[in-house]
Amino acid sequence: MNKRSMRILGFYQVQHMLVRLAPSRLSKEIARRLKPVSDADVIEQQLTDTEEAVRCTQTETSTPFGGIVDIRQALEKAKREVTLDSRECIDVWNNLQHYSEISSFFADRAAEYPHLAEQAEVIGDFSQLSHSFATVFDNNHQIRDNASPQLMRLRSRIVELERQTKRYVNNVLQNKEYQKFFQDALVTVRNNRYVIPIKQEYRHAFPGIVHDTSASGSTLYIEPLAIVNANNDLQSARIEETREIERIFRRLTAKVQQQYRELYDSTLCVGQLEFIFAKAQLARQMKACRPAVSKTRQIKLIRARHPLIDAKYVVPNTIVLGGDYRILLITGSNTGGKTVSMKTLGLLVLMHQAGLFIPVEESSELPVFRDVFSDIGDEQDISQNLSTFSSHMKQLVYILKHCGPDDLILADELGSGTDPAEGSAIAIAILDSLYQKESYVMVTTHYNDLKNYAYNTPGIENGHVEFDMETLKPTYKLRIGSAGSSHAFSISERLGMPKSVLEKAKELRSKAQDMDMEKVLTQLNAQAKKLDEEQAELTYRLKEARKLEDDLRREKDKVTSKRQDIIDASRRDAVDLKRSLRVEAEKIIRELKAQTKESLSDREAAKA
Template identity: 40%
Template sequence: MNDKILNTLEFDKILSRMEPFASSELGAEQIRQLKPSTSFEDIVMLLQETDEASAVLRLRGHAPLSGIHDIRPHLKRVKIGGTLNPAELVQVADMIRAGRTVKRFMEDLLENEVEIPILEEKVEGIAIMTPLEKAIRNAIDEGGGVLDSASDALRNIRQQKRRNENKIKEKLDSLIRSRNAQKMLSDAIITIRNERYVIPVKQEYRSNYPGIVHDQSSSGQTLFIEPQAVVDLNNELRELLLRENREIERILIELSGNVEEFALELQTLVNIMGSLDFIFAKARFAREMKATRPDINKNGIIRLYRARHPLIPEDEVVPNDISLGGEYSTIVITGPNTGGKTITLKTAGLLTLMAQAGLFIPVSEGSETAVFQQIYADIGDEQSIEQSLSTFSSHMVNIVDILKKADHESLVLFDELGAGTDPQEGSALAISILDDVSHRGARVIATTHYPELKAYAYNREGVVNASVEFDVESLRPTYKLLIGVPGRSNAFEISKRLGLSDRIIEYAKSLMNAESNEVESMIASLEKSRHEAERKYEEAKAYLEQAEKLHQDLVQHMSDFQKRKQELYEKAEKKAAEVIEKAKTEAEIVIKELRQMRLASGAAVKEHELIEARRRLETAVPLPENDHETARAGKQVRPFEPGDEVKIATLNQKGVLLEKTGEHEWQVQAGIMKIKVAEKDMELIQSEPKKEPKPLASIKGKDYHVGIELDIRGERYEDALQKVEKYLDDALLANYPRVSIIHGKGTGALRTGVAEFLKHHRAVKRIRLGEAGEGGSGVTIVEFQ
């Protein structure tokens, strides 16, 4: 792109507006050098890097780019053996710190899975030069002063210098505080002349203060004398100052040498930081303009939605849709002057240049623009006094040059094509020029006020009419672009509203030929149809927005409801679990106490009863209702009835239904226990009501036929008691009224132990030894309650 087209379309003004968004001179320099690219791949990359920087700004609001300096002159000087001053060394350290800060900032973003590949690649090239930065910081403060810690020699010199200065001040203080000092001295102060401490002595008392005169006042009445008593001390101080300067010079030379060692890394750092500053300046500028990233194509297609000229204030600019290169490759904008035709032309050209420079443009999402190898423009008053050319001639010089160069990869902009000469000849030239450029395959936008060109678009394929709307009521242009509608002069309507008589207006209309009247009527009809279509579109759009809002509200309410429901359910579950946990804890304490009581007093509290009680507590944690339903799905074939045999899931034990105690609750005989169980915690084992009891010998127990006798002869005492306990449970479940325990006679120990156990069993009504026909004292008969 040549500089003339950039200036014509005011691209230079865009760069001037963007420059303040740079954080350093390095970034500002790249902005001033920015030119549109003609490489599709480069443009995509430039837009991508702007997009990545915009994403960073959206996420973090800023990028840490402070402390960037142009240290390129410093690097050149150290390469040829020069020495940097303290301020320059501080700038080098600032640059190293800025690079380290940016790198850490970007790495933090990458850890959060932010996709910024271009920026990631750039910061990977930043070298961490901590040793050099520390060396500079340890030697020089932020203000550029060399610190005592720069070297041991410098620290010692400065300590000696301070001691020397204190001695000088003590001696001089004694002089200015003497009894005659107020009379002999102009002022009781210590000052410095020629880097030596002196006191101001009145001229007439010169002889009272032997020493060296270093200066006098402008009136000659005051002499600045270095008393003889401090001459030697001042000489020593002067020597210390020279030594201090030599040591500082040595330190600066050493630090400059260190900088030279890192010259390559520092040069890379300068390039990267300048590039990052430039990229983030583009992103900040885009945010300021409320600009978006356009899509890029190679097909010469421009689709700009709600495009705004970036140099017109936002509260004044009128957004327009501009489309070119699809169904038509040429747009002819007709209509009166001051209607906004030229602004439309410049907007299309400038936004295309900005996109090809990697800048976001002020358009709506979904817009796209093409990559053009050249953009040509003939815009504005080109009258040249130096060349003694008229406006028409000057325009023709530009157009001739354009026609020599334009091709299928060009965008050509003509403003007031054919103006400045005879209307008939001018319109004919305009048509011929448009045909020639169109045949080359170029994309063309032209403005004109010639009525002959209104019919041009209807007779040419790939050409469309357009106009800028004019409000007849307010007599002002609306600056709204109308694609497909040619412009009207509106002269008759304007004249009528301004007070011109109807008679004159009607006579003027009669002078127009029929063809012109027909064209004007057609345009008026098109405008009316367009206004009606726009009105209906806006109504439909409003209804759609309202429907979308309602849909979003409903989705949000449903989401909130489900979330609240889940929170309440979890809260209830948690509270129930806490209550049960508390009950379990208390139950454990009670069970522990019962065990202690049993051990202490032989109370008849069975171990299996304690285990079952604990199991019931542990399984009492509430489950979601659908879990219980799933447990019983496919197993419940009919309603529960008294006498049904069931399995109690929470106890993993069988039982028999006695009676219904609630809507969904039954009393169940489980062994010797009678407990209340919810229907959801039971499974039906037999599908038919329980039949009449069978003879005792054949009644079925828990899992097998239980006999009416238990033989424990020969068993160990503990094993025998466990068998007795289990046998009693099975016999109770089988509804035996009485059973026999065969323990034999022997020593009588087993008989005594069984009798003692049975006395404390809660289900036993009475026990006795067997009679002669029942086995005598070798058998204990047990009767149940």
């Protein structure tokens, strides 16, 4: 991908934002190497990774990232059988614990994040190695006394020797013969040996070995001869302790060496996963999303926002390029947003092809480009005696030689910096050549000849940035379908140009041949703006009508549901009433039968 375009369009600034979000040295290194690619499969994979990471950060309460250390240098030392020091061992152990958490996290969520889980499968199983470190270091990263039987014996001996040496020192301090020699009646340590602060004037009176002096020279730190042997024994035990710890570290280093390849690959894998989640964090900060891959190779960025402009001030614009036209000519006032619109397109294409989400609406589409060429800004080279026009032409010549049908070309103020008539002719010729090459092109200009060329040439479309004639300020809105005026007089008036100068300029301009066209453009754009406002109002009313229709439909459904509930309740009541009446009727019949039977019995008894 063209490095000049990456610099001019602001890709490196976005990359720097990503570097700041990356949590570790390794992930920052990956972010610094990020660049756009033109392989569609690679881009799809990178975007899918970002998409899963975004979904993960939105769904999960927390992710197991952060705290990873770049241990590659330590691994290389272990590979060369160079013993790792305490800090390096702790870093390796710390990483092993994080590797286990990350591996388990994605193994448990393979169905939700399949691409990330597949990458996390590279992380090895280091449970045994981690256990080896845990037997050496405690949770505070201090070496355990029982890291080895020999270390436990040595540390017990050191404790005993320290107690014994302190007892000898206390005996010296309590000796009444030496009391006047002491600067302070306390024990201190110099060169890992117990010493006593003695006044300078008693240097030769107190038997011992000088190890240090105070800054003023008035105090000497002397090791009494009476405790030299005890200090020697203690120092010897400490040296043995150091050697034993080094032996323990050599043992750990050997185990790291045995799993060097797995550790190295796991470290790279975790760094890559951290980088992917940094991309997700950037996407959420920008409120960005993943555009669809255009099957028709059409650019359709809906409400695209420039990611480097403060969200409070950025004006979203819809940019469409491809289909009926592959060249878009943007006109309008200076400081109106022409260049920003063009840079927005270029930067979002670069971000998309670097696997980053872009600040657009979800219905947006982008094809994959082979390269992005840009000629934006004034880069005249005094050392090579190149004027503004010459530097532009030099870059345009390069573009014409190297561009093709799968490239995006962005050119600012095409043909400017020279005689307007000649500049317009050159610009039209360049556009014609780019059209023949079937490149995708977005250019800005103030030349009316180019506006006419775009109106009269199939495959080329005009567009303009809006200018509010009431406030005499640009709105930064991009409108595709018609050319715009430069509004030089209005802008000059707003900036305080003397009226006499403006009147003279308007008089001269009125005599120009293309003055009628400027009036027509202004009228057309005013009408287009009015139509857009009316369209927006109609869209709003239609939205409200549909909302009302939905509300009425929901109310109807509620009434229907309630009516059905009433009918069902009535049916249940009728059934219950019918059952109750049947039971009551059967009871009455039984009572009548009983009465009839009793009456017959009485009659038979009377006859008898």
